[in-house]
Amino acid sequence: MKKLINKPGDEVKEMIEGMVLAYPDIVRRVPGWNTLVRAGAPLRGKVSIVSGGGSGHEPAHGGYVGRGMLTAACAGEVFTSPGVGQIAAAVRAVDSGSGTLMIIKNYSGDVMNFGAVSEVVGADGGLIDSVVVNDDVALDDPAMRRGIAGTVFVHKCAGAKAEMGASLPEVKAVAEKVIGNVRSMGCALTSCIVPSVGSPTFQLGPDEMEFGIGIHGERGTRRDRVRTADEVAGVLTGACMDDLRLKAGEEVAVMVQGYGGTPSMERFILYRAVNRLIQEAGVRVAVSLVGEFMTSLEMVGASVSLLRLDPELRSLMAAPCETIAMRQC
Amino acid sequence: MKKLINKPGDEVKEMIEGMVLAYPDIVRRVPGWNTLVRAGAPLRGKVSIVSGGGSGHEPAHGGYVGRGMLTAACAGEVFTSPGVGQIAAAVRAVDSGSGTLMIIKNYSGDVMNFGAVSEVVGADGGLIDSVVVNDDVALDDPAMRRGIAGTVFVHKCAGAKAEMGASLPEVKAVAEKVIGNVRSMGCALTSCIVPSVGSPTFQLGPDEMEFGIGIHGERGTRRDRVRTADEVAGVLTGACMDDLRLKAGEEVAVMVQGYGGTPSMERFILYRAVNRLIQEAGVRVAVSLVGEFMTSLEMVGASVSLLRLDPELRSLMAAPCETIAMRQC
Numbered sequence: 001m002k003k004l005i006n007k008p009g010d011e012v013k014e015m016i017e018g019m020v021l022a023y024p025d026i027v028r029r030v031p032g033w034n035t036l037v038r039a040g041a042p043l044r045g046k047v048s049i050v051s052g053g054g055s056g057h058e059p060a061h062g063g064y065v066g067r068g069m070l071t072a073a074c075a076g077e078v079f080t081s082p083g084v085g086q087i088a089a090a091v092r093a094v095d096s097g098s099g100t101l102m103i104i105k106n107y108s109g110d111v112m113n114f115g116a117v118s119e120v121v122g123a124d125g126g127l128i129d130s131v132v133v134n135d136d137v138a139l140d141d142p143a144m145r146r147g148i149a150g151t152v153f154v155h156k157c158a159g160a161k162a163e164m165g166a167s168l169p170e171v172k173a174v175a176e177k178v179i180g181n182v183r184s185m186g187c188a189l190t191s192c193i194v195p196s197v198g199s200p201t202f203q204l205g206p207d208e209m210e211f212g213i214g215i216h217g218e219r220g221t222r223r224d225r226v227r228t229a230d231e232v233a234g235v236l237t238g239a240c241m242d243d244l245r246l247k248a249g250e251e252v253a254v255m256v257q258g259y260g261g262t263p264s265m266e267r268f269i270l271y272r273a274v275n276r277l278i279q280e281a282g283v284r285v286a287v288s289l290v291g292e293f294m295t296s297l298e299m300v301g302a303s304v305s306l307l308r309l310d311p312e313l314r315s316l317m318a319a320p321c322e323t324i325a326m327r328q329c
Numbered sequence: 330m331k332k333l334i335n336k337p338g339d340e341v342k343e344m345i346e347g348m349v350l351a352y353p354d355i356v357r358r359v360p361g362w363n364t365l366v367r368a369g370a371p372l373r374g375k376v377s378i379v380s381g382g383g384s385g386h387e388p389a390h391g392g393y394v395g396r397g398m399l400t401a402a403c404a405g406e407v408f409t410s411p412g413v414g415q416i417a418a419a420v421r422a423v424d425s426g427s428g429t430l431m432i433i434k435n436y437s438g439d440v441m442n443f444g445a446v447s448e449v450v451g452a453d454g455g456l457i458d459s460v461v462v463n464d465d466v467a468l469d470d471p472a473m474r475r476g477i478a479g480t481v482f483v484h485k486c487a488g489a490k491a492e493m494g495a496s497l498p499e500v501k502a503v504a505e506k507v508i509g510n511v512r513s514m515g516c517a518l519t520s521c522i523v524p525s526v527g528s529p530t531f532q533l534g535p536d537e538m539e540f541g542i543g544i545h546g547e548r549g550t551r552r553d554r555v556r557t558a559d560e561v562a563g564v565l566t567g568a569c570m571d572d573l574r575l576k577a578g579e580e581v582a583v584m585v586q587g588y589g590g591t592p593s594m595e596r597f598i599l600y601r602a603v604n605r606l607i608q609e610a611g612v613r614v615a616v617s618l619v620g621e622f623m624t625s626l627e628m629v630g631a632s633v634s635l636l637r638l639d640p641e642l643r644s645l646m647a648a649p650c651e652t653i654a655m656r657q658c
Contacts, residue, residue, distance in 0.1 A: 002518040002538070004558045004595040004631060011594060014558075018597030021604040022617040058593035189331040209331070229333045229343075263589040263627045264387035265340060266333040268347030275350040288351040290653075298592045298629070302333060326655070 001198045008195040012055045012075055019062055023324050026066045034075040035082075035090045036062040041071050042096035047162040047171045048072065050090050051103040051155060053110050054079040056194070057215055059325035060152065060294045068321030069159035070103075078194050078297070079216040081109030087117040091128065099127035099168035101175060103154050105147025106134040129168055131158075131175040135184040135305065137243040138212030138221045148215050149257050149294035150182035150305040153317075160319035174316065178307065183240040186303030187232055188213040188220060188259065192296050211235055213303075215259070215296045229266065233273030236304035241281060244308055248282025253289070253317055255305040260295035262302050267291065274304055287317050293325070330527045337524040341384045341404055348391055352653050355395045363404040364411075364419045365391040370400050371425035376491040376500045377401065379419050380432040380484060382439050383408040385523070386544055388654035389481065389623045397650030398488035399432075407523050407626070408545040410438030416446040420457065428456035428497035430504060432483050434476025435463040458497055460487075460504040464513040464634065466572040467541030467550045477544050478586050478623035479511035479634040482646075489648035503645065507636065512569040515632030516561055517542040517549065517588065521625050540564055542632075544588070544625045558595065562602030565633035570610060573637055577611025582618070582646055584634040589624035591631050596620065603633055616646050622654070 005011045016034045020027055027036040035052070042048060051061045052074030061073035072090040074082035091100050100121070104114045114130060121128045134142060135150030158175040166174075189209045191200035194217065201217030204210065209227065210220030227235070246252065256271040258264075271290045278285055286309055294303070307313065334340050345363045349356055356365040364381070371377065380390045381403030390402035401419040403411035420429050429450070433443045443459060450457045463471060464479030487504040495503075518538045520529035523546065530546030533539065538561075541550030556564070575581065585600040587593075600619045607614055615638055623632070636642065 002535070002555055002629065004518070004561060004591060004599050006557045006559055006598065011598060014601050015594045015597040018599075018601035018604070018619070021614075022597070022600050022619045056592075056594065058597075063593070189333070206331070226331055228335045230335055232333060260592040261590045261627055262333060263385075263624060264392070264621065265344045265385065265626065268344040268351070268387075269335065269340060270333050270347075271351055272343050272347035275347070285350075290347070290351050292593065295592060297594065298590055300331065300590075300627070 001193050003195060005195055011195050012077055016062065016075060019324060026322060026324055027062065030089055030093045033086050033089055035072060035086060036065045037072040037090065037093050038065050041094040044096055045098055045165060046096055047098050047166065047168050048094040048096055048100040049103060049159055049162055050094065050100055052082050052087065053105050054081060054216065056297045057294050063325035064152065064155045064323050066321060066323035068163045068319055069155050069323050078196065081107065081113050084113050084116045087114055088120060091117060091121055101158060101168060101171050102130035103151065103158065103175060104130055104132045105151055106132050106145060127168055129172050131172060131179060133179055135182045137183045137185050137239045146214055148184045148186060149255055149303045150184040150307065152255065152293045153182050153253065153305065153307045154178045156321065157313055157316040159321065160316040163319065178313065181244065181308040182305060183243045184303050184305035185236045185239045186213045186301060187211045187236060188299055188301030189226065190261065190300040192217045192260065192299035213301060215294055217296055217299065229269045230273045233270055233277060237274045237277045240304060240306040244306060246281065246283050246308065251284045251286045251309045252278060253287035253307040253309055254278065254285050255289040255293060257291060257293040257303055259299035259301045260292065261298040261300040267302060270302055286314055330522050332524060334524055340524050341406055345391065345404060348653060355651060355653055356391065359418055359422045362415050362418055364401060364415060365394045366401040366419065366422050367394050370423045373425055374427055374494060375425055376427050376495065376497050377423040377425055377429040378432060378488055378491055379423065379429055381411050381416065382434050383410060383545065385626045386623050392654035393481065393484045393652050395650060395652035397492045397648055398484050398652050407525065410436065410442050413442050413445045416443055417449060420446060420450055430487060430497060430500050431459035432480065432487065432504060433459055433461045434480055435461050435474060456497055458501050460501060460508060462508055464511045466512045466514050466568045475543055477513045477515060478584055478632045479513040479636065481622045482511050482582065482634065482636045483507045485650065486642055486645040488650065489645040492648065507642065510573065510637040511634060512572045513632050513634035514565045514568045515542045515630060516540045516565065517628055517630030518555065519590065519629040521546045521628035542630060544623060546625055546628065558598045559602045562599055562606060566603045566606045569633060569635040573635060575610065575612050575637065580613045580615045580638045581607065582616035582636040582638055583607065583614050584618040584622060586620060586622040586632055588628035588630045589621065590627040590629040596631060599631055615643055
């Protein structure tokens with residue numbers, strides 16, 4: 001295992017420390033927890049948005065904390081849900097009195113732990129609600145579908161709505177609209193190595209890849225030989241378009257994102273084919289995001305996410321935000 | 330070789346096509362060339378800034394084209410200088426009549442080809458000048474030092490100065506001030522694979538790394554066993570601080586950047602140690618950039634760059650810019 005780390009097991013804490021040292025104007029840390037909250041939170045009169053999950057998906061979720069996106073993000077250990085105590089502390093740290101929406105990715109640990117917090121805070125009279133993101137079309141049963149890169153669109157739109165001073169039901173309605181209209185699918189050319197494990201989570205032959213991969217190094221739904229970028233774009237884009245039943249004349253936001261080990265060059269080569277396929281279907285690409293948004297450590301591979309837009313979502317996608325993920329030079 | 334590409338040899342053209350499809354509001358292509366120019370260029374009354382080099386360093390340089398940074402970026406084949414014809418076409422495409430500054434990284438091919446363009450355009454009566462960036466402290470002789478990630482600071486500050494309407498000599502003076510005050514050093518844990526070659530440029534054992542690496546997969550200046558992130562930070566940061574002769578009370582901008590295959594988590598773990606070392610020396614960190622800024626395809630490794638700031642450079646670093654590299658959500 002070759003990694004730029006110190007002691008395995010310290011990596012999440014040290015990453016969080018690095019993020020706060022680098023961007024103290026955007027985030028601060030909840031003392032005692034690997035949780036980032038927006039500098040200046042709680043914000044009177046604004047709904048708080050709390051998310052999180054296992055680490056290893058950076059910039060998700062700490063990189064999305066800031067004006068116009070998340071109010072807090074709980075970082076669990078690598079690929080491990082944050083605990084109930086950590087999430088409850090985050091909700092309390094950003095409680096503005098206007099209510100909290102929790103954005104949960106559909107994994108049993110996350111659903112259970114965030115759900116428990118919802119009950120505890122609700123029983124205390126706190127105003128709290130949640131949504132569960134399940135954008136991964138690789139699995140047929142919507143109840144089984146995982147939350148993957150499309151979650152970032154939920155953060156963006158719900159965050160923009162909250163920033164405008166909308167109520168908790170209004171912010172939740174936007175989050176649910178995004179969830180109803182976003183689909184994603186990923187593929188991997190390699191596994192990744194969890195630092196505390198030290199060896200790859202699964203093995204792929206030198207000419208093999210997997211489609212329908214999750215974001216925790218879990219196996220995909222179908223193994224294949226390595227395909228060209230154009231062929232990969234066809235599989236991933238087609239699955240999203242079919243499941244969304246996109247029709248000519250509609251408008252989408254597109255995300256093509258690498259899992260950590262895929263270089264920028266290949267992300268743009270893949271995006272080129274994705275964009276063409278969408279245009280050929282008579283669908284308009286209104287927003288494009290090409291980068292790294294929901295990674296799996298250093299895994300090589302990429303995912304495609306499509307979000308069907310309406311005027312409200314289009315305007316929320318265009319709203320300003322100020323987070324670590326968008327702070328490049 | 331596992332890459333999300335189509336036919337080896339087509340990757341640069343297809344990447345450029347993808348960038349224009351994704352961000353047509355920021356960049357357009359010079360017809361017939363793998364060159365990106367700022368949408369709306371040439372800009373009357375403003376000095377143009379042209380850079381470029383071999384591909385494989387994305388987001389450098391096309392990702393830095395836009396308001397407040399570069400006016401044009403020429404992308405050569407992977408790790409290969411753009412030719413004289415391509416550079417000359419770029420200079421002509423963005424000629425505003427106010428002059429052009431070329432920002433060249435110190436490699437013989439780049440220096441020769443950009444230099445030839447300077448002579449041709451100058452002989453035609455065009456107002457053109459250039460600077461050569463040599464921020465890599467891994468080599469002792471300044472004449473031999475390569476231009477690496479610190480080049481992005483030159484793009485940023487010179488671009489901001491040009492955006493304000495400064496003259497060519499004023500823009501050049503800012504670029505030279507940055508070059509005089511920026512130092513970088515990198516390390517690698519793996520090599521990278523050039524698509525048209527198909528095998529790693531060099532080999533490293535399972536417990537080996539190299540310090541003083543270049544950005545083209547060239548060997549470093551010293552091989553070592555794999556060190557901890559804190560130890561690596563010490564080597565890279567120390568080399569930059571020593572060469573800059575930084576003194577307590579001074580102020581710097583810091584860049585910690587991955588070469589393409591290093592996950593975000595590790596970049597922040599490294600940044601944490603870099604920040605602490607700088608603070609321990611009594612130097613103030615005024616600006617932090619943690620991400621991917623000057624990569625080598627999918628190479629695993631990172632570099633540290635330090636720029637000594639004065640009030641002018643600090644203000645130029647803070648000026649707004651709108652480029653693909655900064656357009657995340």
